[in-house]
Amino acid sequence: MTSDDGDRPYDVQPGDDVHPGKPVTVDRYTVGARINHWITAVSLVLLALSGLSMFHPSLFFLTVLFGGGQWTRAIHPWIGVVLFFSFAGLFIRFWKANLWRSEDNTWLRRIRDVLAGDEEKLPELGKYNAGQKFVFWGMSALIIILIGSGIVVWDEYFYPFTSIEQKRIAILVHAAAAVVIICVWIVHVYAAIWVRGTIGAMTKGRVTGGWAWRHHRKWLRELVGKRVVGKTSAS
Amino acid sequence: MFPPIPNPPVAPTSPGFSDKDLIRRSASSVPAPATRQTEVAKLIDVSKCIGCKACQAACIEWNDTHQAIGVNVGVYDNPADLTPEMFTLMRFSEWENPQTNNLEWLIRKDGCMHCEDPGCLKACPAPGAIVQYANGIVDFVHDNCIGCGYCVKGCPFDIPRISKVDHKAYKCTLCSDRVAVGQGPACQKACPTQAIVFGTKDEMKEWADFRIKDLKSRGFENAGLYDPPGVGGTHVMYVLHHADKPEIYANLPRNPTISPLVELWKGVGKYVGLGVMGLAAAAAVVHHLVAGANRVSPEDEANAEKLTEGRHS
Numbered sequence: 001m002t003s004d005d006g007d008r009p010y011d012v013q014p015g016d017d018v019h020p021g022k023p024v025t026v027d028r029y030t031v032g033a034r035i036n037h038w039i040t041a042v043s044l045v046l047l048a049l050s051g052l053s054m055f056h057p058s059l060f061f062l063t064v065l066f067g068g069g070q071w072t073r074a075i076h077p078w079i080g081v082v083l084f085f086s087f088a089g090l091f092i093r094f095w096k097a098n099l100w101r102s103e104d105n106t107w108l109r110r111i112r113d114v115l116a117g118d119e120e121k122l123p124e125l126g127k128y129n130a131g132q133k134f135v136f137w138g139m140s141a142l143i144i145i146l147i148g149s150g151i152v153v154w155d156e157y158f159y160p161f162t163s164i165e166q167k168r169i170a171i172l173v174h175a176a177a178a179v180v181i182i183c184v185w186i187v188h189v190y191a192a193i194w195v196r197g198t199i200g201a202m203t204k205g206r207v208t209g210g211w212a213w214r215h216h217r218k219w220l221r222e223l224v225g226k227r228v229v230g231k232t233s234a235s
Numbered sequence: 236m237f238p239p240i241p242n243p244p245v246a247p248t249s250p251g252f253s254d255k256d257l258i259r260r261s262a263s264s265v266p267a268p269a270t271r272q273t274e275v276a277k278l279i280d281v282s283k284c285i286g287c288k289a290c291q292a293a294c295i296e297w298n299d300t301h302q303a304i305g306v307n308v309g310v311y312d313n314p315a316d317l318t319p320e321m322f323t324l325m326r327f328s329e330w331e332n333p334q335t336n337n338l339e340w341l342i343r344k345d346g347c348m349h350c351e352d353p354g355c356l357k358a359c360p361a362p363g364a365i366v367q368y369a370n371g372i373v374d375f376v377h378d379n380c381i382g383c384g385y386c387v388k389g390c391p392f393d394i395p396r397i398s399k400v401d402h403k404a405y406k407c408t409l410c411s412d413r414v415a416v417g418q419g420p421a422c423q424k425a426c427p428t429q430a431i432v433f434g435t436k437d438e439m440k441e442w443a444d445f446r447i448k449d450l451k452s453r454g455f456e457n458a459g460l461y462d463p464p465g466v467g468g469t470h471v472m473y474v475l476h477h478a479d480k481p482e483i484y485a486n487l488p489r490n491p492t493i494s495p496l497v498e499l500w501k502g503v504g505k506y507v508g509l510g511v512m513g514l515a516a517a518a519a520v521v522h523h524l525v526a527g528a529n530r531v532s533p534e535d536e537a538n539a540e541k542l543t544e545g546r547h548s
């Protein structure tokens with residue numbers, strides 16, 4: 001699935017490619033990956049809005065977005081099911097490139113430089129940095145917790161399978177996990193906005209060579225190296 | 236005999252309490268009502284119950300519910316549990332008294348206890364779906380109910396039931412509509428032995444005292460009143476011949492309280508949750524103001540071009 005030029009495959013993924021030019025452009029996400037991502041994103045936002053409307057009375061007004069309280073209550077778990085399967089797709093696509101590497105530890109130790117945007121002081125990185133990996137693994141774990149606890153309190157279909165005490169624990173876990181995943185989502189969206197040039201990766205599928213050089217140089221080098229030996233992948 | 240509540244007048248009567256007399260309203264606050272009305276209560280004297288289920292029949296009739304006809308599974312409980320169509324249920328327990336070696340047939344009329352501090356109302360996320368009137372009655376307002384089942388998790392007595400038909404929560408109303416016009420609940424009206432009586436909470440406590448003295452004089456030395464303080468007392472109380480062992484009455488909880496999990500979820504949980512999400516958003520804004528955008532520089536682009544020089548796309 002990655003470069004097969006003899007070096008240990010790093011984390012170039014199917015569809016990743018580099019096109020020389022002025023500026024250089026780099027393919028980062030396939031159409032499939034982008035559709036998959038946006039289905040996940042829309043479901044997550046709808047889940048957060050419908051869930052929050054039941055979480056705090058001051059947010060109950062959000063139920064109008066879903067056609068009232070009854071609709072909100074009924075639809076929320078189904079959107080959860082969509083999110084679960086859609087995220088499973090992303091997981092299968094991205095997990096390999098999110099495995100932890102030694103430079104991720106260095107990156108974390110220099111988190112001050114990261115926050116200051118001093119990327120020259122950081123190690124060269126593959127397709128994802130440690131922050132992106134945190135978002136990926138955090139979302140993965142939290143979505144499992146949310147679907148697990150969500151099913152326990154999905155009374156319409158699963159009421160008889162658990163005790164009331166278990167449901168009390170589940171709803172508390174569900175609410176807490178929801179708060180955490182919303183925070184992870186804020187970090188994720190903010191990072192995409194702060195690091196200019198990132199959003200194009202998920203809209204057009206491409207970033208510029210300068211972006212890849214600045215933020216994911218190891219990945220860029222590997223993509224270019226792939227071309228050096230002439231083994232162009234057709235993907 | 237407790238003086239029965241007289242029949243209603245024929246002339247229309249205006250209700251004694253309404254939406255203006257709420258002391259609690261779920262997921263919202265209410266202005267304090269003009270007066271805290273005299274608290275009412277229903278007293279169920281388990282020692283006088285003969286298990287005839289007239290109260291269950293009266294409940295179905297008054298509330299116009301349609302409990303499906305069940306099957307005999309060899310016990311007297313019918314239906315097997317409370318349902319969205321059966322707001323009260325006689326629960327029969329056979330208990331062998333170790334002191335007397337007598338088999339005692341304990342019959343407890345189960346249903347909403349109308350807690351002074353109602354867990355259902357605390358848990359409810361829908362504004363106004365659960366209310367408590369100034370006389371203590373806890374009522375579900377079905378127009379506002381969203382069917383989430385949080386009241387089920389909030390209730391220490393496992394009372395509310397969600398309808399599979401309209402997805403709304405149902406339970407005993409203490410016949411708030413009847414009480415509003417000076418009547419007692421339908422079950423009380425139907426009870427042939429005065430095992431159910433209705434009046435002000437003080438009257439009911441007084442009557443319970445009298446009944447407990449009577450039971451004690453007959454050898455039930457642990458007779459007592461069930462008015463659990465953990466939920467602030469209840470507006471449905473029991474006289475139990477064995478008040479030291481409430482569990483023998485079909486698992487009546489010994490010291491019911493709103494679960495600490497529910498208190499956490501509906502108490503600090505809400506504020507901490509909103510606070511943490513707010514902080515995350517604020518941190519993002521502050522960071523952007525301080526650090527500015529992280530932009531790709533022309534040198535970065537030039538470096539990328541140098542790296543790819545001589546390669547063909």
Ligand code: HEM
Nearest residue numbers: 047048051052054055073076080146147150153154175178
């Ligand atoms: C992944 C599958 C999920 C399932 C099956 C699920 C299911 C549920 C259910 C059954 C409820 C109770 C209300 C109702 O019946 O609609 C609920 C409440 C809630 N959900 Fe989810 N959910 C899921 C994912 C999520 C996600 C991803 C979020 C946040 C982004 C979220 C946030 C919430 C919140 C905040 C509440 C309200 C909790 C409270 O009232 O304190 N849920 N969920």
Ligand code: SF4
Nearest residue numbers: 347348350354355390
């Ligand atoms: S017994 Fe349950 S349903 Fe009735 S008032 Fe108390 S908490 Fe609410």
